[in-house]
Amino acid sequence: MSSLTSETFRENAKAALADAQLRGALKNATSLFGERRREAAASLPNWEALRTQARAIKDEVLLHLDRYLEEFVRNAESCGAKVHWARDAAQANSIICGLATERQARIVVKSKSMTTEETHLNDALEAAGMQVVETDLGEYIIQLAGETPSHIIAPAIHKTRGQVAELFTTELGMPPTDDIAQMTHTARLTLRDHFAAADVGISGVNFGVAETGTIVIVENEGNIRLTTSLPRVHIAVMGIEKVIPHFADLDIFLKLLVRSGTGQRLSTYQSFITGVKKQQSDEGPEELHIVLLDNGRSRMLAHPVTRQSLACIRCGACLNACPVYQQIGGHAYGSVYQGPIGAVITPQLMGIEKTSQLPYASTLCGACREVCPVKIDIPRLLLHLRSEIAPRKGSIVERLAFKVWARMMMSPTLYKLSSVAGRIFQRATPISRAWTNDRDLRPIESKSFHDLWNE
Amino acid sequence: MNNEILRSIRSHLAASAPHDAREQVSRRLTQINADPISVNLRQSAAELFRLNLEAVNGHCVIAQGETEIARALTQIIVRGQRIAISDNPLVERLMHLTDLEIEALTIAPNDIFSYDVGISTVQAAIAETGTLVLVSADERHRLVSLVPPVHIAIVDASRICETLAEALTLLRNGRELSRAVTFITGPSRTADIELTLTVGVHGPQELYVIVNG
Numbered sequence: 021m022s023s024l025t026s027e028t029f030r031e032n033a034k035a036a037l038a039d040a041q042l043r044g045a046l047k048n049a050t051s052l053f054g055e056r057r058r059e060a061a062a063s064l065p066n067w068e069a070l071r072t073q074a075r076a077i078k079d080e081v082l083l084h085l086d087r088y089l090e091e092f093v094r095n096a097e098s099c100g101a102k103v104h105w106a107r108d109a110a111q112a113n114s115i116i117c118g119l120a121t122e123r124q125a126r127i128v129v130k131s132k133s134m135t136t137e138e139t140h141l142n143d144a145l146e147a148a149g150m151q152v153v154e155t156d157l158g159e160y161i162i163q164l165a166g167e168t169p170s171h172i173i174a175p176a177i178h179k180t181r182g183q184v185a186e187l188f189t190t191e192l193g194m195p196p197t198d199d200i201a202q203m204t205h206t207a208r209l210t211l212r213d214h215f216a217a218a219d220v221g222i223s224g225v226n227f228g229v230a231e232t233g234t235i236v237i238v239e240n241e242g243n244i245r246l247t248t249s250l251p252r253v254h255i256a257v258m259g260i261e262k263v264i265p266h267f268a269d270l271d272i273f274l275k276l277l278v279r280s281g282t283g284q285r286l287s288t289y290q291s292f293i294t295g296v297k298k299q300q301s302d303e304g305p306e307e308l309h310i311v312l313l314d315n316g317r318s319r320m321l322a323h324p325v326t327r328q329s330l331a332c333i334r335c336g337a338c339l340n341a342c343p344v345y346q347q348i349g350g351h352a353y354g355s356v357y358q359g360p361i362g363a364v365i366t367p368q369l370m371g372i373e374k375t376s377q378l379p380y381a382s383t384l385c386g387a388c389r390e391v392c393p394v395k396i397d398i399p400r401l402l403l404h405l406r407s408e409i410a411p412r413k414g415s416i417v418e419r420l421a422f423k424v425w426a427r428m429m430m431s432p433t434l435y436k437l438s439s440v441a442g443r444i445f446q447r448a449t450p451i452s453r454a455w456t457n458d459r460d461l462r463p464i465e466s467k468s469f470h471d472l473w474n475e
Numbered sequence: 476m477n478n479e480i481l482r483s484i485r486s487h488l489a490a491s492a493p494h495d496a497r498e499q500v501s502r503r504l505t506q507i508n509a510d511p512i513s514v515n516l517r518q519s520a521a522e523l524f525r526l527n528l529e530a531v532n533g534h535c536v537i538a539q540g541e542t543e544i545a546r547a548l549t550q551i552i553v554r555g556q557r558i559a560i561s562d563n564p565l566v567e568r569l570m571h572l573t574d575l576e577i578e579a580l581t582i583a584p585n586d587i588f589s590y591d592v593g594i595s596t597v598q599a600a601i602a603e604t605g606t607l608v609l610v611s612a613d614e615r616h617r618l619v620s621l622v623p624p625v626h627i628a629i630v631d632a633s634r635i636c637e638t639l640a641e642a643l644t645l646l647r648n649g650r651e652l653s654r655a656v657t658f659i660t661g662p663s664r665t666a667d668i669e670l671t672l673t674v675g676v677h678g679p680q681e682l683y684v685i686v687n688g
Contacts, residue, residue: 086484090476158667204673232652242663242678267647271640286604290658303617314480322487
């Protein structure tokens, strides 16, 4: 599973479509999360106003991202955090490996972070000789199985309880059971040993508040609180687009993020961390390092259409709403970011060469735009990316066909001729077998609107 | 500050300016009515808090005065359980009203996972979500509220805000933000295996809130 790449999207998608178990799990997950999101949004009378407001705040931040980042860094450092700037994945990994190595870390506990998956941090830490333990239950399961997440909110949704039980029995020595509570308890106990032994805790960041230098992390399980409370050193990895201006803005963003993601009113835990503890006897880590990651993000600022990709708050609502994602799931995208938002972010982060199939993984139905809590116009972004890909990768036949079509549409005589020809050829030739195998093609009417009008 | 990432941000934003002139970028911030989520004026904040806490599998006890709170504590705690408390004087006083034995959580860092119950107060609560607000500057309760399988929190009814917005304003109001602020809404939960809700994965399996007043 983990070897899939975006280059083979079509083949990946075909394989996923043939996987009945995966499709059943996806159907359950996407419809459940979709339904919960709808209910949660409907229960807030000002939902639309919240979306508009959130987007306006994001637009404001992105248009002055340099200033907001400087403010964030100043305030975080004045409270004892140390901020590191990473231009790309390699630099981020080398900063983090350096910090961990200098502190002679052997065990690193991690809470779920898309950004560190983007940089493939675990591989880098392991190559530097450290044991890395994912502590989110879903992430832990797929780490044990050597796989990658299939859903942003429920990373191990593609695995059945039977498969998880087998994995825990083999890897953790759990007595065989089909009781999910028992499996969860086994993970709790095993991971507590890792938490107790860990030298460094690594987390992501949901929001960075410029005016206070606070990082905000949202979760349900409590593993983020343990990761950021128990080890002596906390390293938080944050995309440069995560900054928001004011602490009070969290009212809007927490409401939108949690309701769009899981349909809850609030997630179980929100940690608001501002610098490090003031005195030795206080609880919490002695060091806080915030790694600000660019990795292709600043490039997206150069055009208003691409810039809106940076407004994303990673809620996952567009995945659940997408008719393509609902059928094929996350693995087929061959990338960390999946679904509609993945199809627009991945090509921008990794370059269009190896990801050119992704912007076509959409019917442009607009469901993603409807549910997006920050109103990202994903269909427009998809078209924008397609317009960059087409001149390079579009087929010669397609371009020729459109030239012929344009010529015909400009000449009334050719247009009339073509409709007559169409009527004859539609019956004579078995066009597009792939299409007509499962569907009926409506025959072209024997008389066109033109003919009827003339009569 | 001047580094290559900030320079890259500035140059790409500059490149965007001509495109922005053609786009309608929504820069105007609109005013939002901060409607409370459940608008029922007859319900007191404490009652609304209780309803919303119970909706996320938390338990709520309303008690009046320290004697009643102490009685509630003895009803929740099973004799013989190892108890860790925060450094709030009220919690210690309450524990003396019961005849339960206490140990402070932070005394033995390599032993923190062996406690059964953690007790603390909280600095505020949010009625519309059933949320507890913990402020590290006021109390050492980061671990007692997280590590033991049972967390008992005590909150004064007067500290219950109606809305999330109100709580955020309260935290920020006129003072430096505390180094660690934690919001807790119900016991720890996951649905990572077959989307089945399971309570108590990494944090407490049970959350009891005693509202004073």
